[in-house]
Amino acid sequence: MAGEISVEQLADEMYGVVAENAGMKKMKAGDLTKAMIAKFGDQVSKQDCKSAIKLLIDSGRCVYGYYGGSSIELPRTEGAAN
């Protein structure tokens, strides 16, 4: 049932997926949601996943990136010119 896994726990899991794929595949919000649903089945809902992503971003553990499409990434030092 949805709600069995806490949003904090989901955020941790998502962080793991982002970290694992860093530098190889840019994860979109939808990819993370799909990965969580694949892993936990109906123990999680899409709304839980949304909340987990919000937590991940609001806490500063991940940031949004953009190259042609938006993705959720590990924070990097700013890609400034120098």
Place this chain on the structure above:
Amino acid sequence: MATQTERRTDIGPPHYSQFLHPIIKENYGKWKYHETLKPGVLMHVGETGTIYSVRAASARLITISFVRFMAGLADKYADGYLRFTSRNNIEFLLANKDNIEPLIKELADNGIPVGGTNNAISNVVHTQGWVHCHSSATDASGLVKVIMDDLFEYFGSMKLPNKLRIAVACCLNMCGAVHCSDIAVLGVHRTLPRIDHSTLGNLCEIPTTVASCPNNAIKPTTIEGKTTVKVDEDKCMYCGNCYTVCPAMPLADPLNDGISIWVGGKISNARTEPMFTKLAIPYIPNNPPRWPEVTSAIRNIVEIYVKNAKPYERVGEWINRIGWAKFFDLTGIEFTKYHIDDFRHAGTTYKRSVQNRY
């Protein structure tokens, strides 16, 4: 630094009603009709009042000083009320008819023309160009300036057969969606992306880069032990999709970048259905700062249209009536192999009858 508790988020835009002139508020949804009093001046008559709109031209790239100046004029003549149009014009909303002429005069004294209504050339919508974008094949603000300098007489008058909409976009991304304008000016690249093999592997995801190409021109490869990509030159159409996802594939090429001109699109449903623009001129070299070849090509098309179209015919409607062969004939524009479509659905544009005007 703001602390978490002070931070407001997700509040959305302020409600528009606080920015509406009292006459507009009272007549909201109760307008009866409108008239164009003269080029650039509209009168909207509602159930309980009348509002006059004075439409002033503006560049799209502007400064805070310009906006403050405009706000000052709104205070002086329009009770502080103004709006912007979808084409970057500024409309002052006047309750008092007597303020129209003094406002127009003060605008004119400051180099700001009034017009763009009805059968006129309104402001040109455009994109960021060299001023601000990484993928531009040309500038946009400068092009618009020289085009409107040249066609200035058509902004402040209403002597065209119908309205004429011009748009400029500086690459195929077409942030300004120029694909449905009467005349569209589009920046084009003409050479392959220059791949930086030394950094591509680090900067870009190979599968994403490969997948970005609409024509499957990109394949993964290894060069000197580094994973990178290669581009099939027979398949590349210089669209810049790959560069959008992969910064190691820039397309800028000063020698070959330039401009193409498209005609005959429209958005409104009036008379005929909305139409895409079609290619008129495949390539004109970039010639800043005033792109004389571009302005004269556009003037030529506008003048032939003015001379030949019937009242209320848009450019595309006029061309559809006379046929494309006649369009190329009248304008003297050369028809080339580039005019024949070869992308998806190309076949639908081949002539499938022998009806022709000789």
Place this chain on the structure above:
Amino acid sequence: MSDDLKIPLLDELEKGPWPSFVKDLKTLAPKKPMVRDLLRQLEKSYQDKRGYWKHGGLVGVLGYGGGVIGRYSALPDEFPGVSHFHTIRVHQPSGWFYTSEALNELMDIWDAHGSGLLNMHGSTGDLVFLGTVTDELEPTFRDLTARDWDLGGSGSDLRTPSCCVGPARCENACYDTLELVDNLAHRFQDELHRPMFNYKFKIKAAGCPNDCVAAIARSDFGIIGIWKDNIQVDQAAVAEYVDSGFNVKEFVVDNCPTGCMSLEGKELKIDDSNCVKCMHCINLMSKALSVGKERGAALVMGAKAPIVEGALLGSVIIPFMEIEEPFEEMHDLLERIFEFWDEYGKARERIGECIERIGLASFLEQIELEPLPQMVTQPRDNPYIFYEEYYEEE
């Protein structure tokens, strides 16, 4: 760095009668090093015929994935003023209405935190602040929100919806474009600020088929006002047009695309059952003709510029729908569409491309809409039908 700004090529753009952005920018250059270096870098672009900007990057305000676009000069040593030159999209009010007070307030914020350059407005509809550094993003945002302004969308999110002037100043409006757009913007704040889609999703609302905001060409989801009943005719006003010498027959009647009008003496007759609501006659005779009373909107989906698979115009998914507050039907429909897109879309595929790939018929089935002849220009002319029902022998 020498004090005088040498930009001979750009100086050429001060000439001519049209308002010159160069002239305008020059007024700010002495106060704003960013503007000065922007002009210098642009001069170099004019010399070299190429742009000098790098790609975006990871910048934004805390918690949002949209609204800020990172931009860096490719030549930061030569033009340090524009080494960072990020864009902030501010969510515009419906219909682009302002008071001078609101504008001055916004300009003060931008003066304090950025280059002082802007667009009123960008193609999507936002008020665009052009050029600031990363450290100023959060303070700009704080000052904006303190004055009730928020950021618009960017990236793979719901882009800032926009609308025509509608009932605020147009007699043709068939529904309240301003209120609808304001409502949708507030209803879908999460989708606007936190990119969760496959790609961008634009909503545009036009009050009538004149489509002054280009909903048919520039929005993934366009709401275009239309009516079902008869055009309202004021015959006395028609007679005035005739008497004024305006050629009603040639310009109006003969230009009607369906030939459903006729002029008998000074009386205009319309066969409304044949009228396609194109607006031509109403546009020309605003005083005599107006849109009908049974009003609503047609919904079109899938328009986009060429990237990636070629340009598309929107196509009809609902020929007529009443658009009334509190717009719940619209919310439900959009949610079904987002759900569908989540399920079937691919990365960087606009919904129009997704619908073409999957087929309009399947799309309609997924979002629970009935197929109607108003959705096509003609039925299919090929016999490759994927039959889903057939009989089996008992």
